[in-house]
Amino acid sequence: xxxxxxxxxxxxxxxxxxxxxIDRNRVSEALKILLRVLVLESTSKEAREExxxxxxxxxxxxxxxxxxxxxxxxxxxxxFMATLVRFQPxxxxxxxx
Amino acid sequence: xxxxxxxxIKDYGATEESAALYYKAMDATPEMTTYVLNLVHTLEVQNxxxxxxxxxxxxxxRFPDMGVGKHFFNKQVTERITDISDLRSERxxxxxxPNAHPGTRRTVRxxxxxxxxxxxxxxxxxxxxxxxxxxxxxxxxxxxxxxxxRLPPYSAxxxxxxxxxxxxxxxxYVVGALALIPGVVEVIxxxxxxxxxxxxxxxxxxxxxxxxxxxxxxxxxxxxxxNKVIYCCGDSHSLSSAWQIINIKGEETVLIPKLVxxxxxxxxxxxxxxxxxxxxxxxxASIPRGARVLFMFGxxxxxxxxxxxxxxxxxxxxxxxxxSLPLLGKIFLxxxxxxxxxxxxxxxxxxxx
Numbered sequence: 001x002x003x004x005x006x007x008x009x010x011x012x013x014x015x016x017x018x019x020x021x022i023d024r025n026r027v028s029e030a031l032k033i034l035l036r037v038l039v040l041e042s043t044s045k046e047a048r049e050e051x052x053x054x055x056x057x058x059x060x061x062x063x064x065x066x067x068x069x070x071x072x073x074x075x076x077x078x079x080f081m082a083t084l085v086r087f088q089p090x091x092x093x094x095x096x097x
Numbered sequence: 098x099x100x101x102x103x104x105x106i107k108d109y110g111a112t113e114e115s116a117a118l119y120y121k122a123m124d125a126t127p128e129m130t131t132y133v134l135n136l137v138h139t140l141e142v143q144n145x146x147x148x149x150x151x152x153x154x155x156x157x158x159r160f161p162d163m164g165v166g167k168h169f170f171n172k173q174v175t176e177r178i179t180d181i182s183d184l185r186s187e188r189x190x191x192x193x194x195p196n197a198h199p200g201t202r203r204t205v206r207x208x209x210x211x212x213x214x215x216x217x218x219x220x221x222x223x224x225x226x227x228x229x230x231x232x233x234x235x236x237x238x239x240x241x242x243x244x245x246x247r248l249p250p251y252s253a254x255x256x257x258x259x260x261x262x263x264x265x266x267x268x269x270y271v272v273g274a275l276a277l278i279p280g281v282v283e284v285i286x287x288x289x290x291x292x293x294x295x296x297x298x299x300x301x302x303x304x305x306x307x308x309x310x311x312x313x314x315x316x317x318x319x320x321x322x323x324n325k326v327i328y329c330c331g332d333s334h335s336l337s338s339a340w341q342i343i344n345i346k347g348e349e350t351v352l353i354p355k356l357v358x359x360x361x362x363x364x365x366x367x368x369x370x371x372x373x374x375x376x377x378x379x380x381x382a383s384i385p386r387g388a389r390v391l392f393m394f395g396x397x398x399x400x401x402x403x404x405x406x407x408x409x410x411x412x413x414x415x416x417x418x419x420x421s422l423p424l425l426g427k428i429f430l431x432x433x434x435x436x437x438x439x440x441x442x443x444x445x446x447x448x449x450x
Contacts, residue, residue, distance in 0.1 A: 056111040061118070075126030079135065082118035085111040086139055086372060 006037045007046050027054055031067045052085045112142050112375055128160060130257040137264055141358060142372055144379040146268050147184055153265050154178060165255045165262075168288035174262055177280035178269075189274040190320045190340070192218075200276030201320070205313035212290055213310040215283040218318060240296055249292040259288055260299035263306035270309040271356050273340060275316065282310055308336055317342045323349045328384050330355035331393035338391075355380045355390070361398045 031054050037047040054060050064072075064081065071077040119136035126132065133156045140149035154175055157163075161172035180198075188194045192201040206214050240246065251259065262285045269277050294303040317340070325348050329335045339354035357380050360373040384390055 052111050055114045061114055072121075073125055075122040075129055075132060078118050078122035078125060079129070079132050082115045082122060082139075083135065085118070086115035086135075086142075 142376045165259045165288040169284045173284045184272045184274045189276040191322045198276035203279040207311040215279045247293045260302035263302040267305040325350040328355045328390045362395045
């Protein structure tokens with residue numbers, strides 16, 4: 001239930017792609033929530049899709065580094081995220097467009 | 098055309114961002130071979146073979162004493178790959194090129210139940226193929242019983258490093274730097290002798306390496322200099338025809354591979370966002386305007402995996418799943434209509450069903 005709520009909330013924050021990227025804070029908040037979902041459930045397909053979509057968006061990598069905080073200095077964390085966005089199809093992107 | 102393709106590429110897998118993250122991961126932990134290997138594979142998806150090779154070699158130069166067991170060290174590999182400012186130059190294929198690489202006079206022979214052996218090409222040009230054949234375990238074959246498996250005694254890092262060197266060979270073959278391959282094979286081959294590498298995590302890299310070393314004997318020798326080319330765009334099967342010479346109306350024509358690793362027609366269906374589709378568009382975008390192209394996809398779709406996929410109802414039955422083929426047709430039409438590709442030929446493998 002918690003996971004589903006988090007996903008729904010994060011999606012609502014970035015639902016209107018263009019507007020969301022104007023408001024960087026909303027995307028940051030969505031990403032923060034999604035990263036927590038990923039910690040709780042590392043195989044969550046929806047969370048992975050949403051994260052990939054955000055990272056692919058304008059300034060997405062910068063927002064990711066910001067939300068990773070100290071973890072952005074960890075090779076393991078960066079490689080995990082690299083593998084996640086490489087392999088994760090971004091169907092959500094097409095759904096929203 | 099390239100802009101159109103690029104706009105499509107962007108949607109299929111975040112490979113640019115993935116590469117940026119791997120670069121940063123390498124900065125944080127430079128000695129992690131697995132990051133380098135993954136970055137190299139990501140750059141392959143982007144069709145950036147030169148950059149991928151640069152990354153691999155830079156890693157090997159940075160850690161020259163890192164090795165696989167006691168078989169070889171990175172520095173031995175980098176010593177064999179020098180002066181590579183233009184990897185696609187004919188000097189790496191044509192022995193009588195004014196600036197020919199010494200490796201053009203060497204070849205690799207695959208000996209069944211042993212492996213690859215590097216030797217000088219005979220003076221008359223054509224190597225002896227009498228012993229040549231290939232006998233690798235089929236990927237579909239059941240694994241040997243646990244007690245009979247000969248797993249290599251390497252750590253995960255050593256396996257990744259070996260995979261990196263296998264991938265270097267693959268890249269050299271794909272870009273046509275054939276003369277550099279015998280030297281690398283000579284160094285790394287002993288590390289795989291006698292082991293069931295197909296049972297390890299680096300089975301795919303090993304399979305490409307074996308494919309390259311087995312194909313070597315069938316390469317034209319001496320390799321002619323020719324400006325006429327046909328691009329062969331396909332999955333790993335495009336390597337079989339790679340760098341062969343065919344005669345078209347009296348003109349020697351080189352078959353240049355345009356490899357899209359692991360692409361299934363299934364991946365090209367409209368709703369697919371999987372990264373091989375990204376690879377496909379990157380590769381097609383790299384084909385020069387007006388080129389003649391042979392497209393060959395679909396074989397991987399028809400392997401044993403499709404039976405499992407149908408059983409799990411992941412996919413519709415193969416012949417109905419052919420909507421992917423009309424999609425391929427649309428892509429070819431688009432290419433030809435825009436005169437980017439002068440003539441496209443499609444080799445479909447559905448008849449194997």
